[in-house]
Amino acid sequence: MTGRGGIEPFVFSHTPEWRTPFALKRIMKTYLRNTFQLVSCAFGALACQGDASDRNDPDSASATSAAGGTMVTTVGADADFLLPPFVATVQGNQIADIVYERLAEPSPALNTVGDDGFTAELAEKWTWSADSLSIAFSVHPRARWHDGRPVTARDVAFTYDLTTDPATASGDAPLLSQIDSVTVRDSMTAVFWYGKRYPEQFFDAAYQMRILPEHILSGVKRSELRTAELIRKPVGSGRFRFVRWVPGSLVELVADTTHHKGRPKLDRLIWTISPDYNASAAKLFAGDADFIEYLTGDKITEIAKYPRLRTLSSPSLDHVYLHFNLRDPKNPARPHPVFGDVGVRRALAMAVDRASAVQNVFDSLGLLSKGPMVRAQSLADTTIPPIPFNLDGARRLLDSLGWTDANNDGVREKNGKPLAFTIGAPSSSTNRMRMAVLLQGMFKEVGAQVTLKNEEMTTWIQGMQSGKFDAAMNASHLDPSPVASTRQTWSAASARNPAGRNFGRYANPRFDALIDSASVQMNPANARRFYRQAHETIMNDVPAIWLYELVSVAGIDRRIEPVGIRADAWWAEIGDWSIRADQRIARDSIGLRPVAR
Amino acid sequence: MRRFIARRLLASVAIVFLAATFTFILIHLAPGDPFSAAAENSRITPEIQAQWRAAYALDRPLPEQYFRYIANTAKGDFGYSFSQHRSVGAALADAIPNTLLLMGVALIASFAIGIVLGALQARARGTALDRTLGGVSLFFYSMPDFWVALVMLLIFSVWLGLLPSGGMTDPLMYDYWGFGRRMQDRALHLVLPVASFTLLVSAAVARYQRSAMLDMADQDFVRTARAKGATERRVVVKHILRNALLPIITLLGLAFPLLLGGSVFIERIFSWPGMGRLAADAILTRDYPLVMAVVIIGSVLVSAGNLLADVLYAFADPRLRRS
Numbered sequence: 001m002t003g004r005g006g007i008e009p010f011v012f013s014h015t016p017e018w019r020t021p022f023a024l025k026r027i028m029k030t031y032l033r034n035t036f037q038l039v040s041c042a043f044g045a046l047a048c049q050g051d052a053s054d055r056n057d058p059d060s061a062s063a064t065s066a067a068g069g070t071m072v073t074t075v076g077a078d079a080d081f082l083l084p085p086f087v088a089t090v091q092g093n094q095i096a097d098i099v100y101e102r103l104a105e106p107s108p109a110l111n112t113v114g115d116d117g118f119t120a121e122l123a124e125k126w127t128w129s130a131d132s133l134s135i136a137f138s139v140h141p142r143a144r145w146h147d148g149r150p151v152t153a154r155d156v157a158f159t160y161d162l163t164t165d166p167a168t169a170s171g172d173a174p175l176l177s178q179i180d181s182v183t184v185r186d187s188m189t190a191v192f193w194y195g196k197r198y199p200e201q202f203f204d205a206a207y208q209m210r211i212l213p214e215h216i217l218s219g220v221k222r223s224e225l226r227t228a229e230l231i232r233k234p235v236g237s238g239r240f241r242f243v244r245w246v247p248g249s250l251v252e253l254v255a256d257t258t259h260h261k262g263r264p265k266l267d268r269l270i271w272t273i274s275p276d277y278n279a280s281a282a283k284l285f286a287g288d289a290d291f292i293e294y295l296t297g298d299k300i301t302e303i304a305k306y307p308r309l310r311t312l313s314s315p316s317l318d319h320v321y322l323h324f325n326l327r328d329p330k331n332p333a334r335p336h337p338v339f340g341d342v343g344v345r346r347a348l349a350m351a352v353d354r355a356s357a358v359q360n361v362f363d364s365l366g367l368l369s370k371g372p373m374v375r376a377q378s379l380a381d382t383t384i385p386p387i388p389f390n391l392d393g394a395r396r397l398l399d400s401l402g403w404t405d406a407n408n409d410g411v412r413e414k415n416g417k418p419l420a421f422t423i424g425a426p427s428s429s430t431n432r433m434r435m436a437v438l439l440q441g442m443f444k445e446v447g448a449q450v451t452l453k454n455e456e457m458t459t460w461i462q463g464m465q466s467g468k469f470d471a472a473m474n475a476s477h478l479d480p481s482p483v484a485s486t487r488q489t490w491s492a493a494s495a496r497n498p499a500g501r502n503f504g505r506y507a508n509p510r511f512d513a514l515i516d517s518a519s520v521q522m523n524p525a526n527a528r529r530f531y532r533q534a535h536e537t538i539m540n541d542v543p544a545i546w547l548y549e550l551v552s553v554a555g556i557d558r559r560i561e562p563v564g565i566r567a568d569a570w571w572a573e574i575g576d577w578s579i580r581a582d583q584r585i586a587r588d589s590i591g592l593r594p595v596a597r
Numbered sequence: 598m599r600r601f602i603a604r605r606l607l608a609s610v611a612i613v614f615l616a617a618t619f620t621f622i623l624i625h626l627a628p629g630d631p632f633s634a635a636a637e638n639s640r641i642t643p644e645i646q647a648q649w650r651a652a653y654a655l656d657r658p659l660p661e662q663y664f665r666y667i668a669n670t671a672k673g674d675f676g677y678s679f680s681q682h683r684s685v686g687a688a689l690a691d692a693i694p695n696t697l698l699l700m701g702v703a704l705i706a707s708f709a710i711g712i713v714l715g716a717l718q719a720r721a722r723g724t725a726l727d728r729t730l731g732g733v734s735l736f737f738y739s740m741p742d743f744w745v746a747l748v749m750l751l752i753f754s755v756w757l758g759l760l761p762s763g764g765m766t767d768p769l770m771y772d773y774w775g776f777g778r779r780m781q782d783r784a785l786h787l788v789l790p791v792a793s794f795t796l797l798v799s800a801a802v803a804r805y806q807r808s809a810m811l812d813m814a815d816q817d818f819v820r821t822a823r824a825k826g827a828t829e830r831r832v833v834v835k836h837i838l839r840n841a842l843l844p845i846i847t848l849l850g851l852a853f854p855l856l857l858g859g860s861v862f863i864e865r866i867f868s869w870p871g872m873g874r875l876a877a878d879a880i881l882t883r884d885y886p887l888v889m890a891v892v893i894i895g896s897v898l899v900s901a902g903n904l905l906a907d908v909l910y911a912f913a914d915p916r917l918r919r920s
Contacts (some may be wrong), residue, residue, distance in 0.1 A: 070769055279865070285755045286761075287758070458881065586770070590770070
């Protein structure tokens with residue numbers, strides 16, 4: 001409908017859409033925009049005559065073919081790295097996942113036991129050894145790096161070596177700790193070796209590594225790789241190739257038309273960065289972006305005003321809980337004066353009407369949490385009953401524990417000490433702050449005095465790490481595999497580590513033993529049984545009140561046709577997302593044409 | 598005058614050094630460090646975090662870190678930015694021109710419009726025009742900058758669709774356009790952030806200008822000029838306006854650091870990759886080297902702004918020049 005670089009023509013659409021109020025609004029918008037541009041040109045400062053080439057269709061072949069189009073995603077922050085072993089942010093992961101490839105990808109069910117549900121990606125096929133202590137992956141014979149060099153088994157072995165090398169200091173290294181080695185059987189076959197059999201052998205090899213090009217990265221000293229300039233221009237083997245990264249502004253990828261899985265259906269992917277959430281959403285509403293990965297409740301209501309847009313919801317791996325500190329913040333050798341008693345923790349859990357709190361904060365965009373795992377994890381058992389909401393029961397329990405309101409000031413005391421504590425929340429999370437306010441009111445009902453403390457994120461994390469907190473609105477983004485994240489957040493070993501993520505210092509040997517047992521079950525049903533027992537144990541110990549899981553609601557332009565949304569990565573199948581030829585707009589017409597920069 | 602400038606320059610060096618030292622201590626006293634936020638990521642183990650700290654010498658005693666920093670800075674090496682994952686020099690080299698463009702245009706527009714509005718109000722003192730302009734400027738002056746920016750974005754970008762919603766250029770088409778269309782695109786992307794900033798700052802300038810002109814209008818030399826038969830235009834422009842520029846020069850000196858410091862809210866809301874955003878992100882992520890570099894640049898500019906204001910005073914007021 002529009003020529004590249006020209007002013008959008010003021011024409012009526014031949015579709016019936018123009019008769020709708022929305023179409024009239026759009027026409028008015030086009031008219032206003034054209035008028036404004038004409039006026040701005042007339043002022044002379046803007047040399048509006050442009051180039052004749054501006055008005056030529058840049059890639060008419062692309063515009064009419066089945067594949068084509070540009071998808072612009074608006075995100076709140078820049079990527080940190082684009083090289084997988086160093087990536088820690090969501091944005092970095094999105095781009096690294098698309099530019100690089102895993103050997104195999106899990107299905108949306110996110111099974112992590114064995115290879116059930118996995119589909120081949122960079123690997124064409126794999127073979128388990130008879131004793132299951134090795135898996136041989138055959139690299140796809142047509143796989144190529146984006147610079148044209150073939151991908152080989154040496155690249156696979158190199159990736160493992162680089163990621164696990166202590167000099168690299170990759171956050172992914174612990175995830176590969178159960179793999180003994182990776183060897184090269186022949187130029188196209190890499191073999192993963194294990195010292196013992198365990199359920200997630202395949203998951204670790206296939207999911208935890210994105211394969212890197214040896215010929216590019218081998219020349220850099222591992223200890224200097226994090227700061228090397230070349231890792232800012234990644235050369236991968238994924239369905240989109242890297243074009244440019246303008247820090248703080250955008251990242252651009254373009255389709256690899258020679259990819260062994262076939263040409264992506266979109267030509268180009270762009271991430272634009274808007275640090276302010278409202279401004280980011282405004283980009284979607286104004287038509288400057290096609291996709292935003294997270295919409296808050298008010299923006300979901302607003303999106304209904306734009307017939308061009310729709311929402312796209314998916315499960316997520318994020319959950320939020322009130323994390324109790326079980327040790328005294330002033331002297332960690334002693335139990336916490338309030339939360340050291342499991343009875344008090346239980347009573348407080350009984351005082352929380354989670355259903356109404358979640359409904360209040362999220363309406364239908366939050367799900368009641370089921371415990372330390374989330375629904376999207378394939379081994380999660382969602383049938384464990386939580387501690388029920390029972391105000392009278394909570395009061396009676398506190399009475400029986402000796403916490404009574406002797407002076408009738410509304411706050412219970414025991415041995416002269418009030419039932420008072422602080423709940424901390426990061427000031428960057430409106431939802432967590434709102435939830436903390438509701439909890440404050442609910443705890444007041446049972447005679448507990450809560451002070452809210454909203455802190456800037458780094459300060460808040462530092463407070464938790466140093467154990468100087470009473471209770472915190474903590475959040476976790478979990479892995480599809482429950483093993484690592486469960487151990488890091490709740491195991492005794494993590495509690496003993498001063499820098500561990502078990503900030504509340506919860507420790508129960510029975511829980512640890514059950515998690516250990518679950519992690520070696522080769523049969524998913526058996527693993528689920530052990531996880532259930534472990535979760536019943538921890539939920540009885542109440543080291544936290546698990547509050548809610550987020551439902552991820554994205555905003556998307558209707559012209560984009562998404563497929564295969566996965567809880568851990570909405571972008572997993574982005575190579576198959578498409579824009580119908582009759583739905584394309586000006587920016588879709590660029591095609592694959594490179595630009596001289 | 599030369600001796601005066603030399604003395605001020607020496608004092609500026611001391612100010613910059615003190616500001617850098619003070620900031621170094623303050624930022625290290627703040628809770629957390631550049632790798633604390635990694636604790637939110639379940640994949641990053643404490644051991645890996647410790648390794649990162651060691652790699653950047655953050656595990657060394659604070660005095661050692663300080664002397665290393667000062668020594669490197671003296672050689673022109675601002676270090677490595679933990680949040681940008683590249684050298685601080687590269688990060689600044691990208692951000693400074695962007696902020697210069699935005700704030701340069703915005704400051705020129707703000708002062709030009711503010712001075713004209715203030716002069717108009719002073720001339721029309723007590724009239725409906727004066728009251729209307731005063732009310733409007735007070736309204737914008739009292740508005741929070743982020744609110745004004747968001748409302749502008751909502752009206753002109755989302756509702757009317759007249760202007761782009763953010764960024765410096767169109768993220769995709771810009772590189773495919775010819776020179777003329779590119780210039781137009783850049784100008785269009787400048788309109789909303791510049792207009793938001795100008796609305797706020799020009800309101801303040803106008804109020805200062807009006808007040809200064811009214812003060813001058815009652816001075817003896819103005820009466821003398823009129824008595825000598827000077828035209829009203831000459832009295833206003835040559836005698837009142839010129840002398841009323843002194844407080845505006847002070848204001849300009851104070852605003853000068855914005856040229857490189859940028860405006861955090863305007864840059865955040867309009868996704869402008871400038872120094873304001875860079876500084877805010879650096880503080881939030883405890884990016885010590887970047888915070889230090891921004892502070893050093895800021896203190897250099899504050900010193901330069903004050904020096905510039907003093908020099909401009911001398912040009913504007915012959916009495917100061919003679920003294």
